[in-house]
Amino acid sequence: MTDFTRLPDLALRTYGGAVVAANDESFAEREALIRPGPPSFQPHTFGAKGQLYDGWETRRRREPGHDWAIVRLGLPGVIRGIVIDTAWFKGNFPPHASVEACAVDGLPAPGELAERADWVEIVPASALKGDTAHLFEVADPRRFTHVRLNIFPDGGVARLRVHGEVMPDPTFLRGLTVDLAALENGGLVIACSDEFYSSPNNVIAPGLSRNQSEGWETARRRDGGNDWLVVALAGAGTVAVAELDTANLVFNAPGWASLSGIDAGEAALEEEKAWFPLLPRTPLQPDTRHRFRLDSDRRITHARLDVYPDGGLGRLRLLGSLAP
Numbered sequence: 001m002t003d004f005t006r007l008p009d010l011a012l013r014t015y016g017g018a019v020v021a022a023n024d025e026s027f028a029e030r031e032a033l034i035r036p037g038p039p040s041f042q043p044h045t046f047g048a049k050g051q052l053y054d055g056w057e058t059r060r061r062r063e064p065g066h067d068w069a070i071v072r073l074g075l076p077g078v079i080r081g082i083v084i085d086t087a088w089f090k091g092n093f094p095p096h097a098s099v100e101a102c103a104v105d106g107l108p109a110p111g112e113l114a115e116r117a118d119w120v121e122i123v124p125a126s127a128l129k130g131d132t133a134h135l136f137e138v139a140d141p142r143r144f145t146h147v148r149l150n151i152f153p154d155g156g157v158a159r160l161r162v163h164g165e166v167m168p169d170p171t172f173l174r175g176l177t178v179d180l181a182a183l184e185n186g187g188l189v190i191a192c193s194d195e196f197y198s199s200p201n202n203v204i205a206p207g208l209s210r211n212q213s214e215g216w217e218t219a220r221r222r223d224g225g226n227d228w229l230v231v232a233l234a235g236a237g238t239v240a241v242a243e244l245d246t247a248n249l250v251f252n253a254p255g256w257a258s259l260s261g262i263d264a265g266e267a268a269l270e271e272e273k274a275w276f277p278l279l280p281r282t283p284l285q286p287d288t289r290h291r292f293r294l295d296s297d298r299r300i301t302h303a304r305l306d307v308y309p310d311g312g313l314g315r316l317r318l319l320g321s322l323a324p
């Protein structure tokens, strides 16, 4: 099985996802389903309505039926796999769950969504265990904007992860100056030298990094080399401005960075010599947003960031336009 969990989580709250509706959330709020980070648990933390859980938890059902929650993906795209994580739900996990998906234009109200007839099943009703992350591969190649988690009959789910490939609406990219590296525009980090502390895809996530874990941080390098990553851009285009943000890297920012580009339509990524410079090796300040005007008008499909010798980066933005 390919490791779909390495693909971005299209539902993540910090990527703009929202749990827009649930039929019940008596014990624990539905919003927890798409919270970043692993679920936590503290035993014997009882509120007026029961034990507190970091997840979505419905009441014990006394009538027929099942419970459900609808998630609007922050990043619409092709779903490659789903994780249903029942972490810490041991005596109250749902014994079965399924997932449906649909694609809608615009932003319909939750009520309209729930009534749509074109939900398609992407994970069939499957048995769940307590306190376990369940991985389900998804084969449907279509682009989806929403998913619905169904639990049978009731219970608690800590996290719902919806991993896939981002497919933005090209209307909002064509002919405009946009961040060609941004995850939300379809950019993706496809290779990197080191991801010891945090994922390289963090550098192209929406918004600012609030601390160093929300950026890309590498281990201390001891071999005389340097760390790097390669971003596949939203599409072929030209980059006019590069933004390198060392935010929150105070004592571990790289000393220098450089950028290079390649047009994969003309040369293979492995051909070292086919990469051409966009930004020469340039000194960086810690905890600082740097902006550089690039003077190359060459078309590229991929950009490579080199940091010297190590450290990582908070954010990388490559502002430019898609080739016609």
Ligand SMILES: NC(=O)NC(NC(N)=O)C(=O)[O-]
Binding pocket: 027, 049, 050, 051, 052, 053, 057, 060, 091, 092
């Ligand atoms: N949040 C809860 O208290 N849930 C339940 N109970 C305990 N102790 O976790 C349950 O399902 O009845």
